[in-house]
Amino acid sequence: MKLMEEHGWTKYFDVDLMDAEGPDVVWPIPNGKVLKENHLGKNIVNYDSMLVLAHFKGHPMGGYGGALKQLSIGCASSKGKALIHSAGKTDDRFETWQQHASNVAFPEAMADAACSVAEHFKGNIAYINVMKNLSVDCDCCAVAEDPCMKDIGILASLDPVAIDQACIDLVVNSDDPGKEHFMERVNSRNGIHTIEAAADLGFGSREYELIEL
Numbered sequence: 001m002k003l004m005e006e007h008g009w010t011k012y013f014d015v016d017l018m019d020a021e022g023p024d025v026v027w028p029i030p031n032g033k034v035l036k037e038n039h040l041g042k043n044i045v046n047y048d049s050m051l052v053l054a055h056f057k058g059h060p061m062g063g064y065g066g067a068l069k070q071l072s073i074g075c076a077s078s079k080g081k082a083l084i085h086s087a088g089k090t091d092d093r094f095e096t097w098q099q100h101a102s103n104v105a106f107p108e109a110m111a112d113a114a115c116s117v118a119e120h121f122k123g124n125i126a127y128i129n130v131m132k133n134l135s136v137d138c139d140c141c142a143v144a145e146d147p148c149m150k151d152i153g154i155l156a157s158l159d160p161v162a163i164d165q166a167c168i169d170l171v172v173n174s175d176d177p178g179k180e181h182f183m184e185r186v187n188s189r190n191g192i193h194t195i196e197a198a199a200d201l202g203f204g205s206r207e208y209e210l211i212e213l
Contacts, residue, residue, distance in 0.1 A: 024077045027120060032112035033197055034087045034105050039080035040117070049124035050117075052160070056129040056167045058136030058182055061085075062110065063191020065138055066167055067127040067160040068198055071114035084109045103190040111197035118160055118203045127163045129155045131170065134178070136185035148178035161204025164195050 024039040052070045059065040062073075073081055079091035087101030087109045101109060118125065131152035137144035152170050157163035168186070171179050186192065199206045 024079055027116040029112045029116050031201060032115070033108040033201070034101075035083060035109050035112040036088075038113045038116040039077045039083060039091065040075055041077050044075065044120075048121075050121045050126075052125065052127045054127070054129050055133070055139060056131045056155075056164075057134055057138060058185040059138045059189070059191070060136075060141065060185075061189065062107070062194065063186040063189030064164075064168070066129050066164040067157075068110060068114045068164050068194050071117045071160060072110040073113075075117050076113055080113065084113050104193060107190055107194035108197045110194050111201055114160065114198060115201045115203050122203075125158070127157050127160050129163050129167050131155065131167055134171070134182060136182055148181045149174065149176045150178075157208070159204045159208070161195055161198045161206060162208035164198075165206045166208050166210055168192065168195070 023042060025042040025045055027038045027040065029035050029038055052067050052074075054066050054070045054074075056066045057064065059069070062069055072084055076084055078093050082091045082093045082096040083089075085101060085106065086096040086099045087105035089099045089101075090096055100106070131154065133147045134149040134152070135145050135147045149171070152167075152174065155163050155166055155170075157166070171182055171186075195206060198204055
């Protein structure tokens with residue numbers, strides 16, 4: 001992604017822009033389950049609001065990807081990503097694959113990192129999850145598996161925990177036969193634990209009211 005002001009588009013950012021020149025900004029996570037600090041591109045402090053747009057789908061490591069993953073992995077710098085994946089053991093992106101966290105610590109590290117971003121933008125952040133092309137794989141995969149479920153819709157919320165929980169519930173309660181394959185990916189990676197850990201940290205709730213428009 002890049003700035004596209006020359007076409008009159010609204011300015012936005014991604015991690016490459018935020019940390020291209022370094023050094024990282026480091027935000028504390030006082031009550032983190034695994035991480036006590038989050039490393040992000042330094043220019044994130046130049047923004048006073050955030051719109052988190054996620055393609056809700058499965059993921060080969062996190063089980064699923066949604067708002068919480070965007071807050072954590074999506075906003076982290078290269079060092080931050082390594083710390084999340086290794087549950088704080090290393091900030092080296094090459095070493096992290098030899099020290100990858102367990103399927104308990106990794107979701108908790110994601111929740112910790114997500115908490116720091118959600119709290120920083122508290123009151124000025126909103127979330128949109130697009131439940132379309134529901135593959136068990138992430139868009140970042142070199143060769144992603146074809147979608148296994150029909151499109152469900154688009155969800156919006158001010159609560160990252162509630163929106164991810166609602167998406168999971170919509171999959172589980174769907175009559176689409178592909179949901180078993182989708183949920184096998186989520187459950188085999190302990191993906192729901194990211195939502196559990198985030199709710200336990202208190203920056204969102206698993207309880208919600210679904211309003212259809």
